[in-house]
Amino acid sequence: MTACDRLGCKAEARWLPVIVVRAPYELRNNTPADCILALGICDVHRETTTLEDFLSEVGWRQICDGFAAIGRAVPELDRTTLRFEPLDSPDALVRSFARRVAQRQGRS
Numbered sequence: 484m485t486a487c488d489r490l491g492c493k494a495e496a497r498w499l500p501v502i503v504v505r506a507p508y509e510l511r512n513n514t515p516a517d518c519i520l521a522l523g524i525c526d527v528h529r530e531t532t533t534l535e536d537f538l539s540e541v542g543w544r545q546i547c548d549g550f551a552a553i554g555r556a557v558p559e560l561d562r563t564t565l566r567f568e569p570l571d572s573p574d575a576l577v578r579s580f581a582r583r584v585a586q587r588q589g590r591s
Contacts, residue, residue: 485581485584486588487524488523489525489532492525492527494525494526494527495525496523496525497526497529498526498567498569499519499520499521499524499567499568499570499572499580500567501517501566502518502534502537502565503517503518503563503564503565504516505558505559505563506550506556506557506562507556507557507558516550516555516558518546519568519576521580521584521587523570523581524567532565534563534564534565537565538560538563543560546558
């Protein structure tokens with residue numbers, strides 16, 4: 484079992500948080516970017532976790548700088564959202580992050 488990463492929680496993690504970052508305008512080549520966080524979240528904390536739990540001023544600046552560094556439009560905070568993907572998702576990228584969560588917790 485992979486435990487929830489919220490402080491003090493021992494419940495089973497079932498979700499990966501994903502920050503969905505959008506530029507100020509939509510172009511065909513400017514699709515939203517998913518920032519998958521290598522954290523496990525349980526069912527209870529999924530209901531109470533918000534985007535603000537992950538975005539400090541420094542963290543948001545790092546995201547913006549990263550977009551600018553690769554030549555993408557700098558995203559807007561008010562268009563940024565949070566969604567959750569199941570740890571057992573069939574998506575290969577999500578599965579790789581789920582493995583990172585398990586490895587970080589000493590499980591493989």
